[in-house]
Amino acid sequence: MYSMYPMYYHVPSPYIHNDYAPNNQRSELRKYQPSIGQIITVPPTSAAFKNGTRVFIHDVKFQYDNVRNEWIEYIYVVYPRVSSNGSCVIEARWVSVYDLDGTQTLTR
Incomplete structure (x- = not known):
């Protein structure tokens, strides 16, 4: 018998989506x-x-680091900075979760 309503519903994957790698990354990497x-x-x-x-x-993006052999979360942040002439300017850059948190490794 055909049912118009499926017995399952789409649930977002707990894994990091990456078109170029299998979805085997852990969801706890998604800190930011x-x-x-x-x-x-x-x-x-x-x-x-x-x-x-x-x-x-x-x-936020995720990149595989061959040195650490793990996926690293990179965060694109926008922040204020005081310029050399004393005025406030806005800057933006990518930082890794390790640089943002000040940690060397994630606790798992």
Whole structure:
């Protein structure tokens, strides 16, 4: 018997989507992906920013690092900076989760 309504529903995958690799990455690597479009205060241990810096998370991507043999989350952040003449300017760049958190490895 044909049913118009399937017995299953599409559920988002718990894995990181990557068109060029199998979906075998762990979902706990997605630390900052849920924060896209939000302003956050960086952790006090951040190696990339001063304590208390507020950044806007614009985008997140995942790249495989052959040296570490793992997938690393990279976050595209937009943040204010004081220029040499004292005015406030906006900058943006990609930083790894390790630089943003100030950690060397993720706890698993």
